[in-house]
Amino acid sequence: MSYNSNQCNIDFDREIDNFRNGLRSRIVKIGGLSDSILLDRLSQRVVEIGRYPYAYITSLKYNGKTNSSISDNLKLDFDKAWFELGSGKVSFNFVQYLRNQFDFLFHWLFCLVLIIQSIFDKKKSKSATLIFGVGEESLLLDNTxxxxxxxxxxxxxxxxxxxxxxxxxxxxxxxxxxxxRFSYSKNPFITLFRESKFGFYGRLSLLTKHVILLLQYLYASLWFPELILIGKDLAYLPLVSALDTSNKIESLILTCSFFNVQSLWMRVLKNSKVHMIWYAQNWQPIVYSKDSLRSNISFLRWIRVDHHWVWTKSFGEYLKYLIDDTEVTDVGPIVWYLPSESPNVQTDKITISIFDVSPYSDSIALKACEFPNYNSPENLLNFVRTIVSLKDSLEKKFGIPVNFKLKTKRGFRATYDRAYFDYIEALDRDGILSLEYHQKNIYELIANSSMVVVYPFSSPAYVAEFLKIAAVYFDPTGSIVRWDFSDTTYVKFVNSAEGLFENISTELESAAAR
Known part of the structure; x- marks a missing residue:
């Protein structure tokens, strides 16, 4: 069996469990936080700083650069700390220790300035729901x-x-x-604090608690040095406590952009709920047919929010399997705008909409612990080439024109492969397909499609499922097995050109018969 990212995820999760086991009996109380909150946040932090260094070392086995196993007691440089494999012990050299302590001190001083500045300020005092992680392209359309x-x-x-x-x-x-009712800010939490009125004595009390936190932290970090990894988080605890106890935060809403980090202040709210909105559902590592080994993205099990909002029941069940004691509600597609179209498929032509993912290099894939790189430019090129090559066969079979429309997941960015975008732009110029704007209304595009073909396992297939339009995940490599979160039979999976032609033919014939 070849070593790949699934085995890497499994092995890394085991290392994190070792880290947790070594920490349980050594936790020092600080800021009124429970042991479980500290342990979970520290686990998430170690995943954040260590996942790529660990993936890099283990990927050497996949690339054939070493045949030896990665031995226990090997120390890896996680940049912010050293991590010993097997034991899960975290240690710091002098430079790392200073850098982590500077993080705490910088943010503690920043909060101190906020508190002092606001003691004599007379501000408006309104509660608010805080929203983090909605992309700018979702907030704005045509500058509104x-x-x-x-x-x-x-x-x-x-x-x-x-x-x-x-x-x-x-x-x-x-x-x-x-x-x-809507306003925008670089940091809504800080903006709300600056707007809030606690009274002169309330601010003095807050200042006192902030100074006490400094003393507690200096003491705790001597006996529990791992704490310095989340020192920045701790610096904000008095501020969030003041907002929470005065009911200034109606709700805290995060999107899945925050899957890898929920700072301590996001975990300690007592008077308001924390929600996570999943605007995508492609959150499972690719499973390869060679070994059928499954794993989970290491970050997911350390997410701690009160309520998840997802697209499908299947994905909701997956989150409940990974995360204890959480609520989940499935609400259909979450694309930041409302459904605008009912299916309106023309019968005098066949329109097949294609949805890709963004192609990137092996080095970028490795940073997300993805090896081999399933989203490679070569795979995406083969995906599109194979689909458009079916045009003549489909037109011969059905006797009507076949049109292809391609909506890219995003516009071109510097981290994406330029050759792939050049290729699809050339197809558009040559009339082989129609390249749709990446921010085009996805409901409208799919509602006017005979069916859709989606790169595994991107979320547009679930939009088609919602609209009751046939969708198929097409694997151009023939190397993976199906693992998605659809709830119905509207979504299929194929892994060959022949299978794709048969699936499209069957779905179109079934649609014509209805």
């Missing part, structure tokens, strides 16, 4: 946030629909106010 606001107002996601006032993390939309 009207579509996003409409989605929130009518959303099946209750904290969006029922929220009173929203502070939304954003840079590009700063200053845009098309609705007085």
């Amino acid at each position: 946030d009207a579509r996003f606001i409409e989605y929130c107002s009518l959303s099946p996601i209750l904290p969006l629909r029922n929220g009173g006032r929203f502070l939304i993390q954003s840079i590009a939309t700063k200053g845009i106010v098309s609705n007085d």
